[in-house]
Amino acid sequence: MNSQLKRPLAAFFILWALLSAACIQDNQKTTDTITKPSSNPPSFPQDLYSTGNLSLEIKAPECSSGEFNVSVKLSNVGNTTVAILPPTPFIVLNFKLYAQNGSEMRYNGPVTTYLPFKNSDLIVLRPGEFYEREVVLNKDYWLAGNGTYKLVAIYDSREIHAEVSVPIWRGKLEEFTWITFGECDQN
Secondary structure, eight states, X not given: OOHHHHHHHHHHHHHHHHHHHHHHHHHHHHHHHHXXXXXXXXXXXXXXXXXXXXXXXXXXXXXXXXXXEEEEEEEEOSSSEEEEOOOOBTTTEEEEEEOTTSOBOOOOSOOOOOOOEEGGGOEEEOTTOEEEEEEEEEGGXXXXXXXXXXXXXXXXXXXXXXXXXXXXXXXXXXXXXXXXXXXXXXX
16 A cells, blocks of 8 residues: 555554544533432422322314414313323323224334433322323315314333333323314304
8 A cells, every 4th residue: 555545544544443432421521410419309299199080181283284283281170280291292291193984094203312311300280180282184184075074192101111210100191082084164
């Protein structure tokens, strides 16, 4: 190999080694930061239970021509205080759409990924309290044509991974509403 090729090749390997070492060192810093416990951990009430009575309500517009908002409300209707996983769309909170003949429409929308839930993600609901959030959906997630459909919201925390130090409510709730896709009257 001639000397003109050796110098650039040697410089390339030295640069590669330096960048690799910096990336490894940077990854170790990130891992240490992630795994260190928080200096101010969230406080939880002493009367926190993993069982309780929750209800799920959903509200959607009667009609939509595309994108629409769905309001999801989780209420503690029992007499115990519970910690719940946040109703994160497409992880803990899922939606199904059914045609009028009962056939389920295939979901083709975005898919969310997540890291395991931590104590800081939990929502504490005392008896009578609720948590509500808005979710933006689109009829195109199911390639739905014009017509009336049954929209089902499913809050399911049974199999969701959580790295928490307190008991959390595990269960499945379902609720539905009807929505029509197409031209909507503005009256």
